[in-house]
Amino acid sequence: MILLLWLAGLAAAAQFAKIAVPFDLFRQQYAGAGPHIGWVLTFISAIGAVAGMSAGVVVNRFGCKPVLVLALLLGGSLSVWQAEMPVFSTMLFSRLLEGVSHLAIVVAAPTLIAEISPDRLRNFALALWSTFFGVAFALVSWLGTPFVAAHGLGALFVLHGGAMVALGLCLAMVLPSAPRLSEPDSDGIKSFLVKHIAAYRSPRIAAPGLGWLCYTLTFVSLLALLPALLPQDVRAMVAGLMPLVSILVSLVFVPLLLTRLTGVSVVIVGFALAIAVIAGVFLGGPVPVLSVALFAVLGLVQGASFVAIPQLNTTLADRAMANGAMAQMGNIGNLLGTPILLFILARADLQGVLLSVAVFYLAGIFLHIWMRARRMAETGFSDAV
Incomplete structure (x- = not known):
C-alpha cells in the first residue's frame, strides 16, 4: 500500500511534468497564446496556493481514502480529456480543475502513509514519499520524451490519465475504509x-x-x-x-x-x-x-x-x-x-x-x-x- 500511495504521488507530480518536460511542443500547439503559455504549467498551483489548508479540512471531514480515490479518478479523467488539446482557455480551466485533484492527492496520500506505516518503516516511507516530484520528472524526461516522439503529445496524456484511473481503482480496493475524522x-x-x-x-x-x-x-x-x-x-x-x-x-x-x-x-x-x-x-x-x-x-x-x-x-x-x-x-x-x-x-x-x-x-x-x-x-x- 505504501508503494501504491507513492505511485499516486508520482501521478500527481506528473500533472506538472507532462507539460513541463515537453514544454516546447506546447508552445507550438498553442502558438497564439504568446507569453500566456506559461500559465498552462503554473495554473495548477493556484488552487493549492489559495486553498492548501482547506484540503486538510476536507480530508478530516470525509476521510483520506474517498478523497484520494476521487482525486485520482478526477485527475485521470481530465488528463485523458486534455489529450484532445482543446482551445487555450478551456485547457486553462481544465488545469485549474486538475489543481483540485493534485492538491487532494498530496494531502491525503502522505497522511495515509504516516498512518499505515509500521514504526520501523515510517521514516523511510516518508523519505520515499518526498522523492515523488523528482522521480516523476526524471521518468517523464527519460521515458516520456521518446514516447512523445513516437506517439505524439496526446498519447502521453492518455497514458498518464489511464495510470491515474488504474491507481484510483486499485487503491479503492486495497485501502482499508476509515471513518471521517470530524463531523460537519x-x-x-x-x-x-x-x-x-x-x-x-x-x-x-x-x-x-x-x-x-x-x-x-x-x-x-x-x-x-x-x-x-x-x-x-x-x-x-x-x-x-x-x-x-x-x-x-x-x-x-x-x-x-x-x-x-x-x-x-x-x-x-x-x-x-x-x-x-x-x-x-x-x-x-x-x-x-x-x-x-x-x-x-x-x-x-x-x-x-x-x-x-x-x-x-x-x-x-x-x-x-x-x-x-x-x-x-x-x-x-x-x-x-x-x-x-x-x-x-x-x-x-x-x-x-x-x-x-x-x-x-x-x-x-x-x-x-x-x-x-x-x-x-x-x-x-x-x-x-
Whole structure:
C-alpha cells in the first residue's frame, strides 16, 4: 500500500511534468497564446496556493481514502480529456480543475502513509514519499520524451490519465475504509476559518509547512536557473545530477540521520549545510561542483520535512492539517520562487541570487528554532534532539 500511495504521488507530480518536460511542443500547439503559455504549467498551483489548508479540512471531514480515490479518478479523467488539446482557455480551466485533484492527492496520500506505516518503516516511507516530484520528472524526461516522439503529445496524456484511473481503482480496493475524522460544523464558514487560523498558530501543525516554504522558494527555481549560469560544457551533466543527488540523499542519508536526530533537527542541519555550500561559491569554489553539492544537502530538507509531520503531530486529524499546510506553502513557494529569483538575477549576478537563496535558508532555520521554542514553552520539554 505504501508503494501504491507513492505511485499516486508520482501521478500527481506528473500533472506538472507532462507539460513541463515537453514544454516546447506546447508552445507550438498553442502558438497564439504568446507569453500566456506559461500559465498552462503554473495554473495548477493556484488552487493549492489559495486553498492548501482547506484540503486538510476536507480530508478530516470525509476521510483520506474517498478523497484520494476521487482525486485520482478526477485527475485521470481530465488528463485523458486534455489529450484532445482543446482551445487555450478551456485547457486553462481544465488545469485549474486538475489543481483540485493534485492538491487532494498530496494531502491525503502522505497522511495515509504516516498512518499505515509500521514504526520501523515510517521514516523511510516518508523519505520515499518526498522523492515523488523528482522521480516523476526524471521518468517523464527519460521515458516520456521518446514516447512523445513516437506517439505524439496526446498519447502521453492518455497514458498518464489511464495510470491515474488504474491507481484510483486499485487503491479503492486495497485501502482499508476509515471513518471521517470530524463531523460537519454547524457554524459553517466561521468554523472553517477558525480551523485555518488555529492550524497556522499551532507550532506543531504549522512548523513543517513554514520550513517547506523556504525550501520550495528555491528548489524548482534553482533547477531552472542554475544550469544556464554554468559553463556550456557542464550544463547538461549538472542539470541531470542535481535532482538525482537530492533523491539519493533523501532515501539513504535521511533515514540514517533520523535514528539519531528528529526530523526538525535534520531540516535545520540541511539548511545550515546549504548555507555553507553557498559560502563556498563566495570563497572561490567551483560552481558546478557546489551546485550539485547544494542539491545534495537540500535532500536532507526534502526528506526530513515530511517525517517531521507525524513526529510533531500524533493524531490523524492534525497530520492531515499539517500536510495541507505543507501543500499550501509548497504551492506558494513554487509560484513565487522563480519570479523572485529572476527579478534578483536581472539586477544582480549569480552571487546576488545565491545570497538571496541563503537568506531564505536562514529564515527556514529561524522559523524552526522559533517554533521549537514555542513548543517547549507549551509542554516544558524540548524536541531538539
